[in-house]
Amino acid sequence: MDTASLSTPHAVRPEGRKPLVCVRHVSKQFGNGTLAVRDVNLSLGEGEFVSLLGPSGCGKSTLLRMIAGLGAPSSGTIEWPTTVHDASGEPQRDLGFVFQDPTLMPWATALANVMMPLTLKGVRTSEARERAAAMLALVGLSGFEKSYPRELSGGMKMRVSIARGLVLRPKILLMDEPFAALDEITRHRLNDDLLELWWKEKFTAVFVTHSVFESVYLSKRIVVMAARPGRVMADLDVDAPYPRDDLFRTSPEYAHLCRVVSGKLKEAIGS
Numbered sequence: 446m447d448t449a450s451l452s453t454p455h456a457v458r459p460e461g462r463k464p465l466v467c468v469r470h471v472s473k474q475f476g477n478g479t480l481a482v483r484d485v486n487l488s489l490g491e492g493e494f495v496s497l498l499g500p501s502g503c504g505k506s507t508l509l510r511m512i513a514g515l516g517a518p519s520s521g522t523i524e525w526p527t528t529v530h531d532a533s534g535e536p537q538r539d540l541g542f543v544f545q546d547p548t549l550m551p552w553a554t555a556l557a558n559v560m561m562p563l564t565l566k567g568v569r570t571s572e573a574r575e576r577a578a579a580m581l582a583l584v585g586l587s588g589f590e591k592s593y594p595r596e597l598s599g600g601m602k603m604r605v606s607i608a609r610g611l612v613l614r615p616k617i618l619l620m621d622e623p624f625a626a627l628d629e630i631t632r633h634r635l636n637d638d639l640l641e642l643w644w645k646e647k648f649t650a651v652f653v654t655h656s657v658f659e660s661v662y663l664s665k666r667i668v669v670m671a672a673r674p675g676r677v678m679a680d681l682d683v684d685a686p687y688p689r690d691d692l693f694r695t696s697p698e699y700a701h702l703c704r705v706v707s708g709k710l711k712e713a714i715g716s
């Protein structure tokens with residue numbers, strides 16, 4: 446494979462791909478005075494796999510939550526140019542969210558957990574059951590529909606959480622360090638399965654991580670952030686082809702890309 450390279454970073458990416466979300470000059474200051482993010486500009490194109498990479502406290506989660514509508518910017522705007530807006534002008538965000546903790550309902554089975562977003566949307570129980578079971582199958586959990594969260598491993602719980610995030614077939618899946626608490630082997634397997642899902646289902650993926658290795662393995666594009674205040678330092682294209690697998694993970698190209706991204710991250714931390 447000789448196509449792996451990193452293109453020149455852009456502080457603000459020109460809008461080539463059809464943008465799904467446009468973050469424009471967004472800052473967020475919390476009530477206690479913390480400036481969590483400052484003047485972030487970012488355009489997320491349809492079907493991209495984008496990682497937000499940066500040290501602790503650089504505002505990755507704050508940015509992701511604002512994109513999800515869980516907290517408003519203090520200044521700037523987050524636009525959904527191709528999305529229907531309701532009468533009050535709010536975009537009807539077509540998204541799924543996966544948190545670092547699987548946040549499953551402990552008293553409900555895996556199937557019931559995945560059915561929850563469908564039930565909230567008023568989908569008939571029989572159809573919701575069918576769609577949730579199909580989604581569980583897609584994340585490799587056929588046969589575990591009746592299991593309770595306590596009966597599942599950490600990786601399996603995260604699969605249920607991803608199935609719940611995707612069951613409404615959102616255009617965009619926002620993931621906040623979903624695999625950070627998992628052991629390396631499980632994490633590699635989930636990285637592979639997530640890529641396969643993304644490839645099949647064609648959603649836009651936005652993935653928050655601290656890990657250079659994980660970001661390079663997964664992403665088409667890596668947005669490197671720095672802290673205090675949180676800001677975008679570099680926006681890099683990862684030009685390695687998909688599908689990616691263990692061959693890629695052990696290739697000199699992957700090692701090279703990780704070195705380059707690691708250098709960018711060090712620069713960001715140093716700044």
Ligand SMILES: Nc1ncnc2c1ncn2[C@@H]1O[C@H](COP(=O)(O)OP(=O)(O)OP(=O)(O)O)[C@@H](O)[C@H]1O
Nearest residue numbers: 475476477479481500501502503504505506507508
């Ligand atoms: N609700 C809040 N109130 C006050 N400050 C907050 C709040 N949420 C986050 N912060 C602060 O905003 C900054 C950015 O936090 P955020 O959680 O977005 O960073 P992060 O890059 O996701 O960090 P980590 O990788 O450790 O999860 C931090 O300094 C944090 O302490």
